Structure formats: structure tokens, C-alpha cells
Amino acid sequence: MNTHDTAPKLTPVRAGFIPLIDCAGLVVAKEKGFAQAQGIDLQLYKDVSWANIRDHINIGTYDIAHMLAAMPIAANLGIGHVKVPMVAPLALSSGGNAITLSQTLYNELARAGANDLNDPKVSAQALATVIGHRRAKDQDQLVFGMVFPFSCHNYQLRYWMAEAGIDPDQDVQLVVIPPAYMVKSLQTEQIDGFCVGEPWNSMAAQQGVGQILMPTTDVWPLGPEKVLGMQAGWANGNSDTLAAVLRALDEAARWTNDRENQTELAQILAHPQYLNVPSQIVNMALNSGVSFYGDGVIASHDEALWLYAQMVRWGQTLLSTADQDVVRQTYRPDILFAALGKQTSQATIPNITYDFNPNDIEGYIQNLPVKMPKK
Amino acid sequence: MYPLHLSVPLADASYLGMSNPCKNPKARKRGVLVLALLLQSIPKIDLVPLAYVGYMTLNLKILVLDENPIRAAILMEGLSEAGMTCVEWVADTTDLLARIQALDPDVVLVDLENPNRDVLEQMFQVSRIVKRPIAMFVDQSDTAMIAASVDAGVSAYIVGGLQKDRIKPILDMTISRFNAFSRLQSELEDTKTELQDRKTIDRAKGILMKQKGISENDAYALLRRTAMNNKKKIADIAASVVTAADLLNE
Numbered sequence: 260m261n262t263h264d265t266a267p268k269l270t271p272v273r274a275g276f277i278p279l280i281d282c283a284g285l286v287v288a289k290e291k292g293f294a295q296a297q298g299i300d301l302q303l304y305k306d307v308s309w310a311n312i313r314d315h316i317n318i319g320t321y322d323i324a325h326m327l328a329a330m331p332i333a334a335n336l337g338i339g340h341v342k343v344p345m346v347a348p349l350a351l352s353s354g355g356n357a358i359t360l361s362q363t364l365y366n367e368l369a370r371a372g373a374n375d376l377n378d379p380k381v382s383a384q385a386l387a388t389v390i391g392h393r394r395a396k397d398q399d400q401l402v403f404g405m406v407f408p409f410s411c412h413n414y415q416l417r418y419w420m421a422e423a424g425i426d427p428d429q430d431v432q433l434v435v436i437p438p439a440y441m442v443k444s445l446q447t448e449q450i451d452g453f454c455v456g457e458p459w460n461s462m463a464a465q466q467g468v469g470q471i472l473m474p475t476t477d478v479w480p481l482g483p484e485k486v487l488g489m490q491a492g493w494a495n496g497n498s499d500t501l502a503a504v505l506r507a508l509d510e511a512a513r514w515t516n517d518r519e520n521q522t523e524l525a526q527i528l529a530h531p532q533y534l535n536v537p538s539q540i541v542n543m544a545l546n547s548g549v550s551f552y553g554d555g556v557i558a559s560h561d562e563a564l565w566l567y568a569q570m571v572r573w574g575q576t577l578l579s580t581a582d583q584d585v586v587r588q589t590y591r592p593d594i595l596f597a598a599l600g601k602q603t604s605q606a607t608i609p610n611i612t613y614d615f616n617p618n619d620i621e622g623y624i625q626n627l628p629v630k631m632p633k634k
Numbered sequence: 635m636y637p638l639h640l641s642v643p644l645a646d647a648s649y650l651g652m653s654n655p656c657k658n659p660k661a662r663k664r665g666v667l668v669l670a671l672l673l674q675s676i677p678k679i680d681l682v683p684l685a686y687v688g689y690m691t692l693n694l695k696i697l698v699l700d701e702n703p704i705r706a707a708i709l710m711e712g713l714s715e716a717g718m719t720c721v722e723w724v725a726d727t728t729d730l731l732a733r734i735q736a737l738d739p740d741v742v743l744v745d746l747e748n749p750n751r752d753v754l755e756q757m758f759q760v761s762r763i764v765k766r767p768i769a770m771f772v773d774q775s776d777t778a779m780i781a782a783s784v785d786a787g788v789s790a791y792i793v794g795g796l797q798k799d800r801i802k803p804i805l806d807m808t809i810s811r812f813n814a815f816s817r818l819q820s821e822l823e824d825t826k827t828e829l830q831d832r833k834t835i836d837r838a839k840g841i842l843m844k845q846k847g848i849s850e851n852d853a854y855a856l857l858r859r860t861a862m863n864n865k866k867k868i869a870d871i872a873a874s875v876v877t878a879a880d881l882l883n884e
Contacts, residue, residue: 308751314789318781339759408756435756437749 269300270500275312276325278305278534279438280457280544281352281485283524284552285325288504288511290527296510297503305532308437309407316490317343322497323504325351326488328558329409329566334488335585338576339408344491348594349505350483350558355549356412356475357460358419360452361445364389364401365470379477383423390430404436404444404453411484412454414569415475421629428573445469456484457544458536465540474548481550482562486590494594502598509599512553521545558590564617572624583620695720696804697739699730701748705815709743712811716803726750731757741801742791743808746784758791779805786812831869838872841879 276282288294294301306312315321331345372385405412417427436444441459444450446468463469494501529538550556567586571578615623700706706723713721722737744751786809792801842853861868
């Protein structure tokens with residue numbers, strides 16, 4: 260509207276996103292002018308499904324996208340879909356998911372298992388007891404919603420259950436439900452619980468439809484939740500543009516992570532073209548334990564291997580050395596650091612701290628309580 | 635693989651300009667030989683496979699997953715005009731798995747505005763109960779078709795092993811119907827905007843007539859002149875007049 264003929268020409272970049280709290284970086288980069296300051300006309304496209312995001316990236320109608328952390332890995336390995344080389348230079352967020360149960364199931368767990376449902380091991384044990392009772396009474400299997408086969412939500416639910424010996428493929432049903440439909444599905448008793456990002460857990464709690472059992476950061480420590488993904492071909496062919504986008508996101512992160520801006524951030528995200536929910540709900544969501552890029556959140560090679568290990572554990576793919584090399588090349592913090600003019604060294608890329616040796620995935624899986632039988 | 639009754643039009647080989655084989659035993663033998671050769675070479679004849687496509691497409695079971703009833707109706711009408719009788723429409727995913735099992739579709743068409751697309755993705759990936767249609771994008775041999783389909787806002791899941799030429803007419807039809815629907819929708823939007831614009835202009839004219847004591851024609855001329863001078867649309871100037879008047883009257 261106010262573009263003057265004298266204004267420098269901006270480079271258009273088309274970015275797809277799903278209306279979830281962790282699209283914040285992209286939204287702030289656009290709305291607060293950080294992208295424009297870097298010479299980028301960041302065009303944001305709200306989408307409704309991860310499959311759409313993937314297809315738009317595959318055919319090049321989006322240049323970059325807000326993606327589930329495991330999506331570019333699956334694309335590089337050609338799991339579940341066509342093989343398209345992808346890279347993710349930056350993690351947009353970490354944490355922020357939670358497991359919410361219907362009031363009925365929550366009460367059953369409370370009866371079955373001690374009082375401390377805050378401890379994931381205790382709650383999983385209680386779930387195992389409930390499953391046993393239901394089986395004895397010939398009742399239907401419990402159904403849990405998650406958002407996509409290649410999502411942390413899927414792996415987090417499985418990880419939590421398996422700690423108590425529950426086989427998520429045999430003892431319960433895991434179904435995909437779009438985030439915006441989770442609360443309704445819980446309310447209509449189509450599912451008994453779900454694992455989803457914000458604002459949907461807050462929404463369920465606020466409407467009295469369900470009870471938040473725990474944030475998934477209690478199940479496994481922080482790792483990338485959403486990443487900025489793109490075709491490797493686009494990243495290589497547009498390296499200057501990509502560097503400008505990464506600098507814009509870095510600037511945007513400084514603004515986003517400043518607590519003083521939280522009220523304004525909530526107002527921006529609440530807007531109909533983004534999350535389209537009341538800003539009080541966005542505020543609750545912002546306080547739910549989600550961390551955004553810039554707040555120690557990074558897409559490291561080890562994190563990619565950790566997600567790959569989860570894929571192998573649940574039979575989405577078979578363990579292979581060649582694939583591990585591909586996975587290592589999926590997350591590319593070096594591109595980010597180069598754009599920011601920082602030296603990349605092993606020291607600047609923190610290793611994940613939890614009990615996982617990325618050089619021995621087979622050994623790691625061997626020691627886990629429940630896994631897919633070897634084919 | 636190929637349905638036998640397609641050989642019916644070939645049973646009388648006289649149209650190939652041969653003598654009546656029934657009267658001439660030699661020719662009859664030759665006719666049988668020609669017929670046999672013809673039957674063998676059927677898949678290679680251009681015209682005949684077209685007939686197959688029609689025949690085989692008719693028997694395909696198609697599930698349309700679209701939350702928009704008007705668009706679904708437009709698409710289903712098109713499919714039915716093309717002779718496809720086994721088409722079912724589902725608007726929401728309540729009991730989707732059960733309905734897919736019941737219909738056992740060969741092709742699933744889903745609109746891209748539908749968040750339930752992710753539900754299908756998983757269902758087809760993990761379910762041991764349904765046949766496993768795969769996303770059309772798994773076969774990237776026809777990128778133009780894929781781009782056209784995304785552009786139109788629709789995607790297809792197809793049971794593995796189905797030949798491409800059987801699917802193409804269905805996808806062509808779907809893409810063109812989805813595009814027709816978008817055109818209809820944007821025309822409707824345009825008409826609505828036009829109506830709204832006219833109402834605004836009428837109100838602005840009324841305000842100017844009252845305030846400046848001028849005729850309707852003069853009021854319109856004033857709006858038009860101002861719009862031209864400011865390189866704006868008459869409706870935009872009219873809207874400013876209405877807003878200003880509302881502000882001053884408050």
C-alpha cells in the first residue's frame with residue numbers, strides 16, 4: 260500500500276505455516292519488519308495440513324516452511340512419501356507440546372496410580388493398569404490423538420507409554436487428528452487423550468473438556484519441535500536470500516524472546532490471519548513451556564539422529580549406516596552460523612544431554628523397553 | 635487383465651475388407667488367424683485402449699472427501715456425467731475409517747483446504763485394514779499434473795498398481811471441476827463487492843447532495859473527478875465520504 264517507487268526492491272520468499280504458537284518467528288519477522296529490513300518480502304501462507312506443507316515445498320509453490328522436526332528427515336529418506344532432498348538450517352521451537360486426557364481417563368489414572376501423576380513414569384504405569392482393567396472387562400481400546408506420523412507428538416506419546424511396557428501399536432490406538440479438531444474430538448469422546456502443541460491443550464483445559472497431564476518436556480528433554488525446512492535445491496540456489504531470511508529470523512527471535520513484548524506478541528498471533536484465537540489463550544500458550552529459536556534452541560546433527568532413532572524404534576524405517584549419513588546432513592546449523600557470521604565449531608553446537616549415544620543407535624534401541632520387532 | 639467381451643466388435647472381421655469367411659474355408663482360416671493376431675495386438679492399437687479406459691474407469695470406486703457440499707456436488711455431477719457410478723461423498727471424518735472400509739475405494743479425492751488430509755495420510759500408512767492408497771505425489775512422473783492439481787486445491791490418493799491412464803481422466807475431470815468452482819466463487823465475490831460498492835456510492839451521493847445542495851448527477855461527477863485526480867476507484871472515494879460523514883455525525 261505504502262510502497263514508494265524509490266523503495267529498494269524486496270526479494271519475495273513464500274513461506275508456509277500452520278497456525279500454531281511456534282510459527283511466531285516467521286510471523287514476527289514479517290509483522291515487525293525484520294524481514295523487510297533484510298530485503299525480504301516474506302509472504303506467509305497459512306495452511307491446514309502438514310501434508311499440504313510437504314507437497315507445496317515439493318513442487319516449489321512454497322520456498323520455505325514451518326515443519327515438524329521429523330518431516331525433512333522423512334523427506335530425505337523417502338519414508339511415507341516421495342524422496343525429496345531437504346535441509347533445515349534452524350529450529351523454530353522446542354517443547355510446547357503437552358499430553359491432555361479426558362476428565363474420565365484422568366480420573367481413572369488418578370484412581371489406578373498413586374497421587375503423583377506429575378511423574379511421567381507413575382502416570383504411564385497408571386495408564387498400563389487402566390489398560391489392563393479395560394482389557395479384563397472387554398472394553399474398547401483407548402484412543403489417543405496426535406498430529407502426524409512424523410511428529411514429535413507421535414514419538415513423545417509412544418516414548419511415555421513404552422516406559423511402562425505399553426505397546427503403542429497393540430495396546431492402544433494412535434490416530435492422527437488435525438490440531439484444531441483435538442478439543443472437539445475429546446469432547447465428543449472419539450478419543451481419550453491427545454498430544455498436541457499449543458494453544459490446544461490450554462483450550463481443552465479452559466473449556467473443561469480435558470485435563471493437562473504434563474508437558475512433554477517431562478517425557479523427554481528439549482529438542483527441536485518445529486524447524487524451518489526447505490528443498491536442498493532451493494537452499495543451494497538461493498543462498499543469499501536464505502542467509503537474509505535467517506538473519507531476519509535471528510533479529511525476530513530477539514524481539515520474540517523479550518518478555519516485555521509478550522502482550523504484543525500475543526495480540527499479533529491472535530489475529531485471524533494467524534492463530535485466530537483470543538489473545539488470552541495465546542498468552543496461556545506462550546507460558547506453556549515452549550521455547551523459540553534463539554533461546555538455546557538449535558537444530559543439531561545429534562537431534563536429527565535422535566529423531567531418526569525414534570523412527571527406527573517404531574518401525575517407520577530400518578536402521579542403516581547410509582541413512583544415518585543422510586540424516587546428519589538434514590539439519591544444517593552451519594548454514595545458520597555462516598549467515599550470522601559466526602564461526603561454526605563443535606562447541607557452538609550443543610550436544611543433547613540425555614541418555615543417547617548418536618554413534619550407537621542400535622545399542623540405544625536395544626536397551627529400550629518396547630520397540631518394533633525386527634523384521 | 636483385459637475384459638474378454640471387448641473382443642465383440644472384432645468378431646466380424648469383414649470390416650477389414652475381407653471376403654465373407656463363412657463361404658470360403660481358406661478365408662475363414664485366414665480370418666481366424668487375423669482375429670487371433672488382432673486380439674494379441676489389442677493393447678497396442680491406439681483406439682481400443684481408449685475403450686478400455688472408459689470401461690475400466692466406470693468400475694473404479696471413488697471417494698470424494700470435501701467439506702464443501704457445493705463443490706462436492708459439482709465434482710460428483712461431472713464424474714457421473716462421465717459415466718462413473720460408484721462415487722461416494724464424505725463431508726467429515728467421523729467414522730472415516732469404517733466408511734473407507736465399506737466402500738473400499740480405488741481413488742480418494744480430497745480437497746486441500748481439508749485439515750483431515752493428515753488423517754488420511756496416517757490411515758493409509760499404518761492401517762492394516764484398508765487397502766493402501768498412496769498419495770499421487772509418490773509418482774512424480776507427471777509434475778505438470780501434480781502442479782495443476784495443487785493449484786486447483788485437490789489431491790488424490792490412488793490404490794497402488796492402478797495404471798496411470800485409468801486415473802488421468804478422473805484427475806482431469808476433478809481438476810477442471812475444482813477450477814470451475816473457484817471461478818464461480820470468485821464471480822460471486824465480485825458480484826457481492828459490486829453490489830456493496832454501488833450501495834456505498836449511493837450513500838456518498840446522498841451525503842454530497844444534502845451537504846452541498848447539488849444534483850445527483852453533479853454528486854456523481856464530483857466523486858468521479860476526485861477519484862480520477864487521486865488515481866483511486868470511485869468506490870474508495872465514496873467510502874471515504876461515508877466514513878467522514880459518519881465521523882462528523884457522531
